[in-house]
Amino acid sequence: MKHYGKLTAAAAAGFMALSAMGVAPVFAADAVNSVDFNKEVTYNHAKPSTDVEFTYTVQPKDGAPNGLTVSKATFNTDDTANKKAIYKATLTVNPTAYTTPGVYSYTLAEAPLGTSNAYKGITEGDASESKTVKVYVTTTDGSNPIVQAITVDGTDNGDGEEAKLSTQVFTADYHTKSLTIKKEVKGNQADKNDSFGFDLTLTGATGEEYSWEVKNGETVESTGKGNKTGIQMKDGWVLTVNGLSDTDGYTVKESDTKNYDSTDIQVNGGTVTKGQTETSKTGLEYGATEVENVVFTNNKNGDIPTGILMSVAPYAGLVGLGGIFAGLFFRRKRED
Numbered sequence: 206m207k208h209y210g211k212l213t214a215a216a217a218a219g220f221m222a223l224s225a226m227g228v229a230p231v232f233a234a235d236a237v238n239s240v241d242f243n244k245e246v247t248y249n250h251a252k253p254s255t256d257v258e259f260t261y262t263v264q265p266k267d268g269a270p271n272g273l274t275v276s277k278a279t280f281n282t283d284d285t286a287n288k289k290a291i292y293k294a295t296l297t298v299n300p301t302a303y304t305t306p307g308v309y310s311y312t313l314a315e316a317p318l319g320t321s322n323a324y325k326g327i328t329e330g331d332a333s334e335s336k337t338v339k340v341y342v343t344t345t346d347g348s349n350p351i352v353q354a355i356t357v358d359g360t361d362n363g364d365g366e367e368a369k370l371s372t373q374v375f376t377a378d379y380h381t382k383s384l385t386i387k388k389e390v391k392g393n394q395a396d397k398n399d400s401f402g403f404d405l406t407l408t409g410a411t412g413e414e415y416s417w418e419v420k421n422g423e424t425v426e427s428t429g430k431g432n433k434t435g436i437q438m439k440d441g442w443v444l445t446v447n448g449l450s451d452t453d454g455y456t457v458k459e460s461d462t463k464n465y466d467s468t469d470i471q472v473n474g475g476t477v478t479k480g481q482t483e484t485s486k487t488g489l490e491y492g493a494t495e496v497e498n499v500v501f502t503n504n505k506n507g508d509i510p511t512g513i514l515m516s517v518a519p520y521a522g523l524v525g526l527g528g529i530f531a532g533l534f535f536r537r538k539r540e541d
Contacts, residue, residue, distance in 0.1 A: 272302030
C-alpha cells in the first residue's frame, strides 16, 4: 500500500510540474478514455482532398501493456486564416490493460503516405519522426487503477521532462501549382472593350479545392472556387486558377466569341491551334514548372475598300495634265 501511495504522489507531483511549465496534458479528475491529436497540412493555395487519410501505428515501450489503439486521421476543419487543413486522429485507451499505477510509454508513428491521386502534392513534414505517448495510471485507494492522463509529446529537454505537449503533432505541406488563361483581341475590326464568356471545369481527387480570380491589370474583377460558367474576360485580362496538382485536369472553353472571325489557342508558348474554342488537359505533369499558361486570341479583320481611290485616279490625271498645259500657255504669252 505504501508503494502505491508513493507512485500516486509521484504522479501528482509530475502533473504539478508540467502545469508549472505551462504545459497542458490531457487531464481529468476521472478516468480518461481517449485523446485526439491533429495532422496539420499547410497549403499555398487551396486545401487538399477531404478524402485524404493519414495512418498511424502505436507500439508499447519498456514493457508497457497493449492498452492503446489509434485511428486514422481524417479531415476535420479548414483553418483558412492560416492556410491549414486539419485532420484529426484519436488515441483510445483500454483501461482494463492497466492493473497497476505507473507511467507507461508508447511510440506513435505515421505510416508512409498513400499513392492515390488524392495524395499528389502532399509532402511529409515531420511525419517520419516518431512521437512518445505517455499514459498516466493512478489509484485512489490502492486497488482500483485508473487512467488519469494521456500525453503526446514532441521532444525531450534532456532532463526526462516533456518539453512540449501538444495536440498538433504531425505536419505536412500541400504544394500546388497554377493555370493562367490570358485573353487577347486582335484585328483592324476588333473592339478591345468586347467581353467574352468562358467556362471552366477542373478535375481531381474528391473534395479537392481550387480557387480562381480574374484580373484586369492589378484590379481583381471576380473570384471564386471550383468550376464556373460564364466567366467574363476582356482584352488583356488574365484568369488564374490555383490549387492544381500534377494529376489534376482542366477544360477551358470560350462560350461566347462575339461572332469574331476566329479563335487561336496557344499553350505554354507552343504551336498555335486555330479555329478552336476549347482546350483541355488531364494530368498536368508540371515537373519543375509552376504555371501552365494558355492564351485565347480572338481575331476580327475587315477589308479596307480601295475602289474610291481607283475611280478618282483618271480625273486626277486629267487635272494634272490641265495644269501642265495651262502653265505652258501662260509662259508663251509672257514670252510674246
